[in-house]
Amino acid sequence: MAISPPGGPIIRQSLIETILILCKASGGRTRNRVALMDLRGTDRKPSNLVLECVVLGRTERAILCDVSPTGCRIEMFDGVVPQRGSTIVFEVRDPIYFAGEVVWVSGNEAGVRFTRPLSPEVSNALEL
Structure with a gap:
């Protein structure tokens, strides 16, 4: 997506950056978050x-x-919230792990983009 701010150069943005800008512009209201979820490349399953x-x-x-x-979208316990850009490693059960990068944080929730698509083994363990 390309945008041109008033009097500024054209800026290239990734889809996730665009979603974050739209969320901030909307004040983060739930109705707008649901609409923005439609922009994702893959469907998410509630868990x-x-x-x-x-x-x-x-x-x-x-x-x-x-x-x-x-x-995925996660909610952290105990108020510990990862920083945007940090790596997070999840353990489904030993020895099944998967990892990703935190791409957004809002309160005690965070969005994670996986390092690589989930393997069949991880997908099965998560009952996807």
Whole structure:
């Protein structure tokens, strides 16, 4: 997507950056978030799995709120929230792991883009 701010050069943006800009512009209202979810490349499946994860060098717990083969939305326990750009590693069960990069943070929720699409083994373990 290309945008041209008044008096400025054309700027190239990724889809996720565009979604973040639209969320901020909308004040983060839920109705707009649902509409923006339609812009995702893959459908997400609702979930309520609690997973152990390693973020910022610490083992934490997170609720997997929704998940797709390429990303997920999580809610962190105990107010520990990863920073945008940090790597997070999830353990489904030993020895099944998957990892991703935190692409947005809002309150105690975060969006994660997986390092690579989920393997069949991980997808099965997550019951996708």
